[in-house]
Amino acid sequence: MQIDERKQKILKAIVQDYIATAEPVGSRTISKKFELGVSPATIRNEMSDLEEMGLIEQPHTSAGRIPSDAGYRYYVDYLMDPVQLSEDDKKKINKEISTRLNEIHEVMEYTGKLISQVTCLTSLVLEPKTKNSVLKLHFLPYEEGKAIMVMVKDNGKVENSVVDIGEDITPEELQILANIFNEKMSGTKAQDIKTVLLREIYGELSRKRRMLDGILGILGRMVNEFEEVDEGKVYLGGALNMLNQPEFRDLDKVKDLFQVFEESNKLKELLNHDQQGLNISIGSENIEQVLKDCSIISATYHINGKQIGSIGVLGPTRMDYSRAITIVDYMTKSLTEMLTKKYRRTK
Amino acid sequence: MQIDERKQKILKAIVQDYIATAEPVGSRTISKKFELGVSPATIRNEMSDLEEMGLIEQPHTSAGRIPSDAGYRYYVDYLMDPVQLSEDDKKKINKEISTRLNEIHEVMEYTGKLISQVTCLTSLVLEPKTKNSVLKLHFLPYEEGKAIMVMVKDNGKVENSVVDIGEDITPEELQILANIFNEKMSGTKAQDIKTVLLREIYGELSRKRRMLDGILGILGRMVNEFEEVDEGKVYLGGALNMLNQPEFRDLDKVKDLFQVFEESNKLKELLNHDQQGLNISIGSENIEQVLKDCSIISATYHINGKQIGSIGVLGPTRMDYSRAITIVDYMTKSLTEMLTKKYRRTK
DNA sequence: GATTAGCACTCACCGAGGAAGAGTGCTAAC
DNA sequence: GTTAGCACTCTTCCTCGGTGAGTGCTAATC
Numbered sequence: 001m002q003i004d005e006r007k008q009k010i011l012k013a014i015v016q017d018y019i020a021t022a023e024p025v026g027s028r029t030i031s032k033k034f035e036l037g038v039s040p041a042t043i044r045n046e047m048s049d050l051e052e053m054g055l056i057e058q059p060h061t062s063a064g065r066i067p068s069d070a071g072y073r074y075y076v077d078y079l080m081d082p083v084q085l086s087e088d089d090k091k092k093i094n095k096e097i098s099t100r101l102n103e104i105h106e107v108m109e110y111t112g113k114l115i116s117q118v119t120c121l122t123s124l125v126l127e128p129k130t131k132n133s134v135l136k137l138h139f140l141p142y143e144e145g146k147a148i149m150v151m152v153k154d155n156g157k158v159e160n161s162v163v164d165i166g167e168d169i170t171p172e173e174l175q176i177l178a179n180i181f182n183e184k185m186s187g188t189k190a191q192d193i194k195t196v197l198l199r200e201i202y203g204e205l206s207r208k209r210r211m212l213d214g215i216l217g218i219l220g221r222m223v224n225e226f227e228e229v230d231e232g233k234v235y236l237g238g239a240l241n242m243l244n245q246p247e248f249r250d251l252d253k254v255k256d257l258f259q260v261f262e263e264s265n266k267l268k269e270l271l272n273h274d275q276q277g278l279n280i281s282i283g284s285e286n287i288e289q290v291l292k293d294c295s296i297i298s299a300t301y302h303i304n305g306k307q308i309g310s311i312g313v314l315g316p317t318r319m320d321y322s323r324a325i326t327i328v329d330y331m332t333k334s335l336t337e338m339l340t341k342k343y344r345r346t347k
Numbered sequence: 348m349q350i351d352e353r354k355q356k357i358l359k360a361i362v363q364d365y366i367a368t369a370e371p372v373g374s375r376t377i378s379k380k381f382e383l384g385v386s387p388a389t390i391r392n393e394m395s396d397l398e399e400m401g402l403i404e405q406p407h408t409s410a411g412r413i414p415s416d417a418g419y420r421y422y423v424d425y426l427m428d429p430v431q432l433s434e435d436d437k438k439k440i441n442k443e444i445s446t447r448l449n450e451i452h453e454v455m456e457y458t459g460k461l462i463s464q465v466t467c468l469t470s471l472v473l474e475p476k477t478k479n480s481v482l483k484l485h486f487l488p489y490e491e492g493k494a495i496m497v498m499v500k501d502n503g504k505v506e507n508s509v510v511d512i513g514e515d516i517t518p519e520e521l522q523i524l525a526n527i528f529n530e531k532m533s534g535t536k537a538q539d540i541k542t543v544l545l546r547e548i549y550g551e552l553s554r555k556r557r558m559l560d561g562i563l564g565i566l567g568r569m570v571n572e573f574e575e576v577d578e579g580k581v582y583l584g585g586a587l588n589m590l591n592q593p594e595f596r597d598l599d600k601v602k603d604l605f606q607v608f609e610e611s612n613k614l615k616e617l618l619n620h621d622q623q624g625l626n627i628s629i630g631s632e633n634i635e636q637v638l639k640d641c642s643i644i645s646a647t648y649h650i651n652g653k654q655i656g657s658i659g660v661l662g663p664t665r666m667d668y669s670r671a672i673t674i675v676d677y678m679t680k681s682l683t684e685m686l687t688k689k690y691r692r693t694k
Numbered sequence: 695g696a697t698t699a700g701c702a703c704t705c706a707c708c709g710a711g712g713a714a715g716a717g718t719g720c721t722a723a724c
Numbered sequence: 725g726t727t728a729g730c731a732c733t734c735t736t737c738c739t740c741g742g743t744g745a746g747t748g749c750t751a752a753t754c
Contacts, residue, residue, distance in 0.1 A: 026717050041727050044718070062717050062734040138487050140497055148505050150487055150497060158495050160507045240609060243602050251598065255590050262587060373746050386698050391747070409705040409746050 003053070008079060009036055010046050011055055015067045015075040019318050022246045024064030069283035069317065072295070076280055076321050083322040085330055089118060094334055104128070104157060107339070108235045111311060115331055116238020119324050121315035122261075124298070126271045127232035128309040128339070137181045139174040147174055232309055234267045247293055247316045256290045271310045276300045278329060283317045293317055297324045301332040303339045311335065350400070355426060356383055357393050358402055362414045362422040366665050369593045371411035416630035416664065419642070423627055423668050430669040432677050436465060441681060451475070451504060454686070455582045458658060462678055463585020466671055468662035469608075471645070473618045474579035475504075475656040475686070484528045486521040494521055579656055581614045594640055594663045603637045618657045623647045625676060630664045640664055644671045648679040650686045658682070 003011070013034040017025045027040040027047060036043070047065055050056045055071035058064075067075065093114060108125045115123035140148040142162055150160045239261050242248050248257065260266050266288060273279050281296045291314075298312030311331055313324050350358075360381040364372045374387040374394060383390070394412055397403045402418035405411075414422065443461055455472045462470035487495040489509055497507045586608050589595050595604065607613050613635060620626050628643045638661075645659030658678055660671050 024717090028717080039727050040717095041719095041729095042725085045726090048719080058718085060734060061719095062715090062732090064717065138495075140485050140487075140499075142499065142505070148485075148497060148499070150495060150507060152487075152489065152495070158489075158507050158509060160497060160505050162505060240602065240605050243598065243605070249598060251590065251596060251601070254598070254601065255587065258587050258590070371746090375746075387746095388698050388700095388748095389696085392697090395748080405747090407705060408748095409703085409744090411746065 003050075003055075003074075006036070006038075007046050007050060009034070010043060011050055011067070011071060012075060012079040014047075014050075014056055014065055015071060015079070018066050019320055022318060024059055024066050026064035029064065067318075069285065072282045072317055072321070073285075076282070080322045080325075083326045085326050089327075090330065093118070093331065105233070105235075107335075108233070109237070111331065111335060112235045112237030115311065115313055115327060116241055119313050119315070119320075119327055120238075120241050120244070121313045121319060121324065122239050122242055123235075123237040124267055124271055124296075124310075124312040124314060125235040125237070126268060126309045126311070127234070128301075128303055129232045137178050139171075139178050141171060232268070234264050234271065236261055236267060242315070245316045245318075247318065253293075257294075260288060260290050270296055270314070271298050271312050273298070276308065278325065280321070280325070295319055295321070297321070297328050299328050299332040301335040301339070303336070305340070350397075350402075353383070353385075354393050354397060356381070357390060358397055358414070358418060359422060359426040361394075361397075361403055361412055362418060362426070365413050366667055369665060371406055371413050373411035376411065414665075416632065419629045419664055419668070420632075423629065427669045430673045432673050436674075437677065440465070440678065452580070452582075454682075455580070456584070458678065458682060459582045459584030462658065462660055462674065463588055466660050466662070466667075466674055467585075467588050467591070468660045468666060468671065469586050469589050470582075470584040471614055471618055471643075471657075471659040471661060472582040472584070473615060473656045473658070474581070475648075475650055476579045484525050486518075486525050488518060579615070581611050581618065583608055583614060589662070592663045592665075594665065600640075604641075607635060607637050617643055617661070618645050618659050620645070623655065625672065627668070627672070642666055642668070644668070644675050646675050646679040648682040648686070650683070652687070 010030060013030045013036070014025045017029060017033060027043040030036070030043050031038065031040045047056065050071075051058065051065065054068055055074055056065040057068045059066060104127065108127055112123040112125040115121075115125075136152040138150040138152075140150065142148045146162050148160055149163050150158065152158055239258065242257060243254065248254050269287060270281075270291075273281075278297070278299045281298075283295060284292045286292065286294065286296065293316060294314055295317045296312050296314050298310050300308045300310045302308050311328060313319075313328055315324065357377060360377045360383075361372045364376060364380065374390040377383070377390050378385065378387045394403065397418075398405065398412065401415055402421055403412040404415045406413060440461060443457065451474065455474055459470040459472040462468075462472075483499040485497040485499075487497065489495045493509050495507055496510050497505065499505055586605070589604060590601065595601050616634060617628075617638075620628075625644070625646045628645075630642060631639045633639065633641065633643065640663060641661055642664045643659050643661050645657050647655045647657045649655050658675060660666075660675055662671065
């Protein structure tokens with residue numbers, strides 16, 4: 001869409017003023033607050049054009065204009081001024097995160113809190129996907145018929161779960177299972193394990209008929225475990241901030257919104273776009289109908305340049321895009337750096 | 348407080364009608380809906396007395412009466428009719444829980460969902476406190492200078508964490524440490540481990556001077572781990588249900604309430620009364636000022652008759668107490684039974 | 695003496711009506 | 725092409741009277 005410079009300035013003024021005040025912007029306001037050197041009447045004419053183009057709209061006849069989704073999109077793509085994060089903010093973020101780096105879930109939770117605090121919006125943080133290799137498998141004795149399976153993954157995480165092994169499997173046999181895994185499978189992606197592993201083990205064990213049935217059963221359950229821990233958890237932070245937004249003064253809207261917040265699957269989907277890097281989804285561009293008055297800024301972070309998770313902020317379409325983008329961007333970089341440092345492995 | 352039978356009947360009618368309708372109850376309503384055999388005028392006189400006693404109050408002059416906190420308390424203590432849970436409900440609860448019994452956090456989360464669904468209120472579920480014994484300790488190799496410590500607790504939970512062990516500790520030495528622990532300490536309460544363990548290990552190892560320093564360091568960190576995992580997580584479910592309650596039509600109240608919901612520490616405190624069994628906290632009886640219009644029904648559940656956690660429901664003071672109590676009560680019993688069955692150990 | 699009918703009074707709630715104010719669109723002049 | 729002027733629209737806010745639910749009091753009744 002090609003629009004002339006003065007229209008751009010006016011659109012920019014409308015978006016910025018509306019972001020700041022949450023009130024429809026009138027022609028007089030623009031001519032007073034922003035120095036365009038033209039009278040309100042001229043601005044009115046331009047606004048009429050902008051409305052025809054679908055970039056702004058009028059809540060009712062005698063009100064000012066507010067940006068449409070398309071208007072925000074144009075603003076974000078072409079008009080927005082870049083914002084620098086203050087050194088203070090940067091320091092705060094870096095320091096706060098690095099003091100919390102013990103457990104991955106603590107990092108995630110705190111990252112979320114931090115983002116929502118700095119942006120005054122709601123934060124979404126997706127745990128690194130553990131669609132990655134299990135490096136090593138250990139079995140430990142538990143109780144009759146059960147064993148503790150400890151999995152070391154190549155992102156440094158350690159998971160354990162109790163698996164049923166049946167009564168007639170001996171510790172030695174379990175050890176064989178672990179050995180086979182550690183020798184042959186180490187580094188296999190979890191989702192590939194199901195097929196590959198089963199074939200391998202089958203070959204290896206075909207001599208030892210007696211064990212076979214039991215162990216195949218264990219494998220079935222193990223693979224379930226692998227998949228279960230595969231899911232990155234999603235952390236929601238600062239949901240309350242939404243209640244301070246004037247667009248959520250309506251209780252029904254709050255209900256709808258929080259309904260989405262309670263469904264972690266939906267939240268995951270919101271962050272789960274395929275492309276890497278920064279992504280901005282404005283209003284009706286969101287998959288979720290309920291979020292038609294919200295925008296989401298999200299970005300991916302990396303560990304060892306490979307596994308990825310994402311973080312995002314969710315706010316009303318009328319959010320301070322440039323600030324939010326800057327913060328999300330900085331946060332992903334800082335997270336990538338720290339997590340990579342933490343989980344750098346010789347392998 | 349001694350009040351005559353007719354006053355009791357009237358108070359009961361007021362509470363029940365108010366619970367059902369959320370509207371102040373007038374004298375005419377009572378005389379029509381409940382068969383007391385007296386005219387509205389008589390009821391009015393009685394109501395006037397009840398108000399003087401502080402059991403009911405009047406929102407404004409020309410409105411009916413609503414129960415005060417003291418009124419609810421009297422109702423709960425003396426007037427309430429017991430409710431039987433329908434067989435359907437029972438079956439539903441039992442079935443739903445037992446299909447989910449794999450991971451403790453799944454049980455907790457699902458229990459919460461179930462309670463909030465059945466009561467249409469908000470549920471709080473406190474994980475079993477793991478202020479309990481570590482039965483067994485294992486060490487597994489991780490990377491240079493670190494080891495995976497796997498702890499089996501006597502409530503059946505398995506926890507793992509990566510501990511720094513320093514470069515010059517050999518796997519064999521770690522094994523010794525584990526052996527010492529498993530022989531001497533097994534079953535010691537986590538909070539007692541710090542002192543006892545240190546003394547024991549010190550004696551055991553005083554011969555092997557070289558190892559001592561390193562191992563003492565590990566112990567320090569281990570003990571931190573023990574304490575860290577001590578905290579039971581709290582699960583919140585059905586927070587949205589509160590938004591359907593007419594008392595939370597006011598956005599500011601919602602904000603305050605959700606503020607509490609976001610602080611898991613406060614939620615824990617709400618469930619953390621010392622006495623076992625059922626506990627009812629009405630309105631201003633709550634520690635948390637913000638919850639002065641809410642009541643909490645909570646009860647403790649047990650595993651192996653020892654470790655305890657609790658579950659609760661939170662709703663407006665105008666909640667259906669007898670139903671809520673019945674459900675919470677049934678739920679704790681059913682949870683106790685199932686968890687005890689699951690975690691029954693020969694030890 | 696307890697109960698009740700009758701009645702005046704209070705007060706929240708609701709909808710109508712009207713004034714104020716913000717903002718527009720149009721027209722005519724610059 | 726730009727702007728001043730003006731009529732017009734529409735929301736917001738306030739006021740005001742009517743309505744209805746419910747009370748408290750008084751006097752009559754059981």
